[in-house]
Amino acid sequence: MRALATAATGMAAQEMNVEVISNNIANMNTIGYKAQRAEFQDLLYQDVVRMGSQSSDTGTIVPTGVQVGSGVKPDAVYRITTQGSLTQTSNPLDLAINGQGYFQIQLPSGETAYTRAGNFSVNNVGTIVTSDGFTVLPQITIPQNATAVTISQAGQVQVTVPGQTAPQIVGQLQLATFFNPAGLDAQGGNLFLVSGASGPAVLGIPGTTSYGTLQQGYTEASNVDAVTEITNLISAQRAYEMNSKVVTSADQMLQTNTQMKQ
């Protein structure tokens, strides 16, 4: 009887489901966070009676075979890359992307990481950096005497310096898009790396079709929907319970076996 093992795969899958849901709920207020979803597939089937096989010498065919499945497996934890809502912060270096692009971040290792979290600041030499102090690419330095920073929807960074009426352009932000943003490799710290599944980064200027526009003074809230997560949590818990009922039932049948002959 494989019901015990089958139910165990079901319980393991629901356990993972709850882990993913709890991570979503924990990151409900993380800037730029994208909700994840555990996805499942059925496991291999054993053919007990193969459909389409010949059942007699006269050539009759088995119309419906008997295939017994062996449970479920998690096949992906998929990141749902839909737009999060924009929250106004009025901080001039908070940037939200309204579209599909990602900011490029230079990691201390020299690698380029990508993020949707645009809560930037300036470091001690005036460079625009992330909250961890990693440089935002292309590197842009704000002069020390600047009184105001304006970042346009197309990513042009302008500063106002005392004594000059016209604002000065100090840089142009670029965004990256991917064939498959769900395939990016999450690193924690709101950062992602390119992977074989995501495809290479395609760079472009904000404001062109798919890259999205920049909104200065806003951050992108996570796209986690609390109600969805809670309902998913309830259904995952119930599914876990049901799988445990299968274990109990299979156990009961085995117990019946042992009690048959006293």
Place this chain on the structure above:
Amino acid sequence: MDNALYVGLSRQMTLQRAIDVTANNIANVDTAGFKVESLTVQEDPETPARAPATDPINYVLDKGLARNFGQGALEQTGNPLDVAIEGQGFFTVQTADGPRYTRDGRFTLDATGRLTDKEGDPVLDAGGGQITLDPQNGQPGIGKDGTISQISLTGQTLVLGKLGVVQFSDLTALSKQGDNLYAAAGGQLPVAATGARINQGMVEKSNVQPVSEVVHLIAITRAYESVANLITQIENLSESAVQSLGKAA
């Protein structure tokens, strides 16, 4: 009299298989596009346990697997590459072993922009070709008939292909492969589905009804117990027969 024991045993064997099928249904209660299954049994037509001219005694035998291809509930995900079929039909994916069919429309793109399933197998369009999207263009739109389009940088609508939805005349002859895929068994060929509607941003959930599966579980365990009781009674009967006959002798 031994026959009664073996008839009981044959029933217990089918009940064990039935609980395996129910366990698989419950394990897949959250598997997209999963279709609930149940074991059907029959009286063994070939080898009777005892064959009097009238009223033969037969063993019980697995006959087949009934699969309920009824519609699963559609859950809204908002993900542009999640598609669900409303009505009869299957998506076609090209695997290393040939075309396979699935109701699980949680597609994704690979590193070159091809539309694939979660295993990386390309999803085929109505003509059997692959579908490639361009990330520089806007979000893909998928129509009710499966037509996939993107808006280009210059604002034009580019039609990239039409998702192939196929149907089979005999659904019972589909063989499950795992990974939410079915293979066409018995040499039948797919035909284009009629009346299937594609819903973008939706996932078809498993059509397992938890309550009825739990009821099955109870029924199976109780039936198993009553067969066990029957076997115990047959044994008591032989025991008392041996004792009574022994005394008489």
